[in-house]
Amino acid sequence: MTEAKASVLLVDDDVRTLELLGATLDLQAFETTLSHSPQDAIRLLETVRFDAIVTDVVFDGFSDGSKVLAAARDRQPHAVVVLMTGYPQIDDAVSAIKGGAIDYLQKPVDPIVLGAMVHRALREAKMRVAGDQLEFVELVDIISQMVANTIERVDPYTAGHGERTRKYCRILGQHFGLERATLERLELGAIAHDYGKIYLDDLTFLTKQGPLTAEEYREVQKHPALGAQKLGSHPHLVEVCHYVAEHHEKWDGTGYPHRRKGEEISLPGRILGVVEVFDSLSTKRSYKDVWALDKTLDFFRAQRGRAFDPDVVDAFASMLEVHGEEWMAQPQKDLQAAGLGAQAPEA
Numbered sequence: 538m539t540e541a542k543a544s545v546l547l548v549d550d551d552v553r554t555l556e557l558l559g560a561t562l563d564l565q566a567f568e569t570t571l572s573h574s575p576q577d578a579i580r581l582l583e584t585v586r587f588d589a590i591v592t593d594v595v596f597d598g599f600s601d602g603s604k605v606l607a608a609a610r611d612r613q614p615h616a617v618v619v620l621m622t623g624y625p626q627i628d629d630a631v632s633a634i635k636g637g638a639i640d641y642l643q644k645p646v647d648p649i650v651l652g653a654m655v656h657r658a659l660r661e662a663k664m665r666v667a668g669d670q671l672e673f674v675e676l677v678d679i680i681s682q683m684v685a686n687t688i689e690r691v692d693p694y695t696a697g698h699g700e701r702t703r704k705y706c707r708i709l710g711q712h713f714g715l716e717r718a719t720l721e722r723l724e725l726g727a728i729a730h731d732y733g734k735i736y737l738d739d740l741t742f743l744t745k746q747g748p749l750t751a752e753e754y755r756e757v758q759k760h761p762a763l764g765a766q767k768l769g770s771h772p773h774l775v776e777v778c779h780y781v782a783e784h785h786e787k788w789d790g791t792g793y794p795h796r797r798k799g800e801e802i803s804l805p806g807r808i809l810g811v812v813e814v815f816d817s818l819s820t821k822r823s824y825k826d827v828w829a830l831d832k833t834l835d836f837f838r839a840q841r842g843r844a845f846d847p848d849v850v851d852a853f854a855s856m857l858e859v860h861g862e863e864w865m866a867q868p869q870k871d872l873q874a875a876g877l878g879a880q881a882p883e884a
């Protein structure tokens with residue numbers, strides 16, 4: 538697809554200059570409109586959109602170019618404005634630049650130089666706009682952080698849990714060759730996996746000191762299904778909700794809520810299950826202290842083929858051989874950043 542030509546309004550009362558500049562700019566891939574007077578140019582600015590306006594400063598002895606500039610700034614603030622001026626009018630041009638023109642050229646104007654200047658100015662304007670716009674990934678990051686903050690609001694000791702879980706899920710997901718769309722949904726599921734906690738009837742369970750009673754534990758076990766139900770019904774969330782619902786299922790069928798078994802649990806769900814438990818073990822919670830790396834690795838080896846998919850455990854254990862100490866230290870850093878202090882890991 539060819540890009541649309543940039544539209545330029547050329548304003549000058551010297552017909553020969555105007556036609557020469559117009560013809561050359563047309564050859565440089567611009568769509569030019571010619572105007573012989575400031576009044577006509579201002580009328581055009583009311584109704585036609587231009588990307589750039591190039592105007593003379595002095596018309597019949599009056600500096601009416603400044604009126605064209607003012608109309609352009611008022612009606613078409615997106616457009617770049619270039620002034621053309623004779624030497625005696627340089628001061629006028631400088632003050633006009635302060636009024637919003639991007640540059641000026643001394644007459645006689647070289648049409649090639651003018652074209653290059655307008656091209657460059659349009660390119661720079663485009664980059665400024667792009668710099669102010671959110672990229673899609675930034676938008677996802679911002680909204681993900683909002684969701685994580687909401688979950689951390691009801692359980693402050695999970696500070697950073699969602700973001701860390703997301704990172705480890707992405708690395709494991711890439712290891713297993715998940716396609717991009719699945720990987721993105723897994724990352725969203727990782728951020729939101731405990732979203733259902735905010736809908737529990739009694740939030741005090743989440744920060745209770747010591748173990749939960751059987752009844753309290755049954756209540757907390759509602760959070761995967763609640764999260765999947767409450768996250769929303771956007772078509773792109775179908776898989777995300779599925780992974781959220783699965784994150785406490787276990788390979789041997791002893792998990793919850795549906796006691797799914799083995800490959801009845803999706804691969805992203807199995808990855809999320811391993812990663813989420815790792816991060817919980819490396820974090821001080823209201824009901825437990827931090828586990829040391831050796832103890833954590835022993836736990837995963839013992840649960841290989843029981844709570845967790847053996848392939849996922851093997852891949853994750855290999856990663857922990859490399860990143861384990863760093864990843865184990867991260868929750869304490871995040872808790873400290875959240876002003877919650879931290880405890881040293883158990884020996």
Ligand SMILES: [Fe+2]
Pocket residue numbers: 730731760784785
């Ligand atoms: Fe959970």
